[in-house]
Amino acid sequence: MSTPTSSTQRSASLSTELADDVLVVTIDQPGSAVNTLSPALAGEFESVFIRVDEDPLINGVVLISGKPDGFIAGADIDQFPQLKSADKAERISKMGQDLLNRLQKLRAPVVVAIHGACLGGGLELSLACRYRVATDHPKTTFALPEVQLGLIPGMGGTQRLPRQVGLQAALDMILTGRNVRGKKALQIGLVNELVHPSILCEIAIDRARSLTSRDKQQASHLVRTSVPRGPVSALLESNSLGRGVVFKKARESVLEKTHGHFPAPLAALEAVQAGYAHGMTQGLATEARLFGEMAMTDVSRQLVFLFFASNSLKKDPGVPAPAPEAQKVLTLGVLGAGFMGAGIASIAIQQGTSTRLKDTDTARLAKGFSSIRNVLQERVVRKQITKRQLDDVMTLVGGTTNYSGFASADLVIEAVFEDLGLKHQVLAEVEPRMDTAAVYASNTSTIPIGRIAEVAKHPERVLGMHFFSPVHKMPLLEVIVTPKTAPEATVTAVAYGKRLGKTVIVVNDGPGFYTTRTLSAYMNEAGRMLEEGASIEVIDKALVEFGFPVGPITLLDEVGIDVGGKVQQVLSEAFGARMAASDAMRLVVLAGRTGRKGGKGFYLYDEDGSKGNVDQTIYEMIGGQRREFPPDEIVQRCVLALVNEAARCLEEGILRSARDGDLGAVFGIGFPPFLGGPFRYIDSVGVARVVEQLEELNVRFPPRFAPADILVEMAGQRRTFY
Ligand code: NAI
Numbered sequence: 001m002s003t004p005t006s007s008t009q010r011s012a013s014l015s016t017e018l019a020d021d022v023l024v025v026t027i028d029q030p031g032s033a034v035n036t037l038s039p040a041l042a043g044e045f046e047s048v049f050i051r052v053d054e055d056p057l058i059n060g061v062v063l064i065s066g067k068p069d070g071f072i073a074g075a076d077i078d079q080f081p082q083l084k085s086a087d088k089a090e091r092i093s094k095m096g097q098d099l100l101n102r103l104q105k106l107r108a109p110v111v112v113a114i115h116g117a118c119l120g121g122g123l124e125l126s127l128a129c130r131y132r133v134a135t136d137h138p139k140t141t142f143a144l145p146e147v148q149l150g151l152i153p154g155m156g157g158t159q160r161l162p163r164q165v166g167l168q169a170a171l172d173m174i175l176t177g178r179n180v181r182g183k184k185a186l187q188i189g190l191v192n193e194l195v196h197p198s199i200l201c202e203i204a205i206d207r208a209r210s211l212t213s214r215d216k217q218q219a220s221h222l223v224r225t226s227v228p229r230g231p232v233s234a235l236l237e238s239n240s241l242g243r244g245v246v247f248k249k250a251r252e253s254v255l256e257k258t259h260g261h262f263p264a265p266l267a268a269l270e271a272v273q274a275g276y277a278h279g280m281t282q283g284l285a286t287e288a289r290l291f292g293e294m295a296m297t298d299v300s301r302q303l304v305f306l307f308f309a310s311n312s313l314k315k316d317p318g319v320p321a322p323a324p325e326a327q328k329v330l331t332l333g334v335l336g337a338g339f340m341g342a343g344i345a346s347i348a349i350q351q352g353t354s355t356r357l358k359d360t361d362t363a364r365l366a367k368g369f370s371s372i373r374n375v376l377q378e379r380v381v382r383k384q385i386t387k388r389q390l391d392d393v394m395t396l397v398g399g400t401t402n403y404s405g406f407a408s409a410d411l412v413i414e415a416v417f418e419d420l421g422l423k424h425q426v427l428a429e430v431e432p433r434m435d436t437a438a439v440y441a442s443n444t445s446t447i448p449i450g451r452i453a454e455v456a457k458h459p460e461r462v463l464g465m466h467f468f469s470p471v472h473k474m475p476l477l478e479v480i481v482t483p484k485t486a487p488e489a490t491v492t493a494v495a496y497g498k499r500l501g502k503t504v505i506v507v508n509d510g511p512g513f514y515t516t517r518t519l520s521a522y523m524n525e526a527g528r529m530l531e532e533g534a535s536i537e538v539i540d541k542a543l544v545e546f547g548f549p550v551g552p553i554t555l556l557d558e559v560g561i562d563v564g565g566k567v568q569q570v571l572s573e574a575f576g577a578r579m580a581a582s583d584a585m586r587l588v589v590l591a592g593r594t595g596r597k598g599g600k601g602f603y604l605y606d607e608d609g610s611k612g613n614v615d616q617t618i619y620e621m622i623g624g625q626r627r628e629f630p631p632d633e634i635v636q637r638c639v640l641a642l643v644n645e646a647a648r649c650l651e652e653g654i655l656r657s658a659r660d661g662d663l664g665a666v667f668g669i670g671f672p673p674f675l676g677g678p679f680r681y682i683d684s685v686g687v688a689r690v691v692e693q694l695e696e697l698n699v700r701f702p703p704r705f706a707p708a709d710i711l712v713e714m715a716g717q718r719r720t721f722y
Contacts, residue, residue, distance in 0.1 A: 022062055063110060091292075115200055123143065131193075135196065135200050158271035158272045167272070182194050306662070313504065319506075329496045333403075341415035463489055476515070519669045539629075560595050596611070687718075
């Protein structure tokens with residue numbers, strides 16, 4: 001039997017300290033910014049559990065993290081690629097479940113003290129504790145993000161969460177991986193109490209003592225047994241018939257959203273359902289079995305790949321070693337207060353960057369300010385920030401029509417109309433006013449940065465920062481460098497992009513860079529099929545069913561048909577017949593339709609901008625007869641056009657790596673994440689098979705589908721991208 005002591009005892013990640021009769025267990029994984037759960041940590045927990053069960057002087061336990069801003073970020077994902085069989089993955093899940101069952105049954109009650117992200121296995125561990133105290137800090141968030149990796153919670157989450165917060169609230173978290181903040185967590189009964197971070201440990205110790213107190217009444221006050229739910233929810237969830245309705249609706253909603261491409265949410269539903277139908281033991285067994293099965297799916301492998309790839313990109317400064325130090329961006333200048341300029345300013349000020357916005361007149365500036373306020377207002381409505389924080393953040397942005405204040409900018413981002421002459425004019429105007437160390441970035445979506453930089457006195461400080469719309473939602477930033485761009489400028493743009501919360505890929509300069517170029521090849525093919533007689537809805541539906549978030553023609557309406565027309569012009573000048581616009585597209589551009597923003601595109605739009613049916617007059621405009629078009633052909637032609645263009649970008653050195661190409665396509669242009677990206681897709685179909693398909697198509701549509709040299713070469717050598 002171990003002797004209780006007030007001195008700290010430490011194993012690799014756990015240290016324990018006695019506060020009288022309460023054992024405080026601190027989790028602090030050495031050498032890592034966050035705590036993760038691993039078999040090694042499970043072993044350490046087991047030793048603590050033995051001590052607690054054997055030591056009669058320990059009457060309560062508090063679990064707390066030693067990290068300043070994180071509780072437990074989930075299971076250690078590094079172990080996943082090593083899970084080579086469903087059986088092995090199932091065993092790992094069972095081990096985790098056993099550990100938490102053991103925790104739940106400890107002789108002394110366990111109170112968990114949560115500050116920072118409490119995710120996946122971290123939340124499952126918390127659910128096995130008797131009482132949960134969390135901080136009311138914005139960094140404290142709860143989620144079961146397993147489905148985002150193609151998995152399901154595997155440590156009892158599918159069983160304990162519904163029992164704790166009710167079926168509907170639990171499904172909402174399990175099926176989406178959604179983050180829940182402190183207040184909401186308290187509301188749904190996920191935590192028992194919210195406190196200020198400064199008293200977290202103290203309160204947790206106090207609660208552990210109260211729970212052990214012989215005064216049963218006091219203890220029962222502390223632990224809430226039933227979850228506060230509305231009368232309708234309570235009624236629905238209290239009987240198997242009502243729950244049947246909830247499960248059916250959840251299943252339908254999953255299928256509608258995923259088009260059947262993601263098996264994990266359905267597996268999670270099955271595990272939850274098994275728990276309700278046959279009890280906890282059977283529920284846990286089903287959960288472990290399905291966890292094992294999910295870990296072996298291609299979808300999970302691709303999503304785990306994307307997770308690792310994004311992480312490796314986070315550590316990538318954007319230039320080869322040794323990378324120079326990035327310059328801090330304290331003040332930002334933005335040229336153009338339009339759609340993109342205002343979007344960029346809205347995320348910059350939220351990171352505390354003092355921002356100057358320049359446009360040609362005050363009316364346009366005012367419009368820009370109002371767009372920025374709208375972005376922030378959306379966050380107020382979602383209760384992510386307070387009205388007061390909105391007002392504070394708005395004080396960070398100022399407007400000008402004459403470049404005043406631009407001398408102090410560390411970075412200037414240009415987002416004026418897509419017109420080379422205008423881009424030259426503003427660069428020439430602002431450059432002499434800028435600090436000699438400041439970086440100049442264009443947000444152009446197509447024009448080569450080298451062309452824009454032709455008028456610069458210091459082309460070494462010019463690069464592209466290509467944001468996607470809407471800027472505050474889209475995760476990608478494509479940084480474009482020319483042969484003249486200095487590494488100092490690149491690392492500054494990359495570091496600032498990361499600060500803005502973006503996934504940043506660095507690409508070399510060229511018309512359309514990477515994302516616009518591949519997306520255009522894909523959209524252009526859709527235009528060709530429209531010309532050949534395919535209907536608009538049939539094209540869009542085929543690609544949505546394939547896994548894109550919206551179809552290519554809807555996307556063109558969103559981006560703006562006028563914008564698409566300009567892009568096409570630049571790209572067809574650069575790449576000739578391969579990228580030449582279809583007559584159908586040319587006619588719609590000429591007709592002056594702009595898409596959703598103008599209320600009329602390929603589809604009709606309500607006054608509030610919501611999309612209606614296809615505008616049938618489009619067919620008169622483009623001529624020709626509509627005919628049956630096989631969805632398989634639509635998918636094959638659009639997707640192969642895209643992946644072939646991606647391969648060319650790698651071959652030409654526009655892309656630094658296949659990894660960047662995959663992340664860029666998934667996060668920037670909506671390539672289906674469960675396929676991992678264009679290069680992962682080529683690998684899984686087989687390089688030789690892709691070449692064969694391209695050659696077949698190229699016989700019908702020369703020269704658009706001529707396979708990229710790199711593909712032909714790799715097929716000959718039986719090489720793969722990964
Ligand atoms: P926009 O038309 O909404 O805004 C352009 C703004 O530039 C207008 O407010 C205009 O008054 C202002 N402007 C014109 N001349 C100026 C000058 N001399 N000084 C300062 N401001 C001036 O256009 P949007 O959509 O914001 O596009 C801007 C740039 O971003 C373009 O290069 C476009 O290709 C690129 N881009 C657009 C995306 C989109 O989805 N709209 C996506 C990614 C890049």
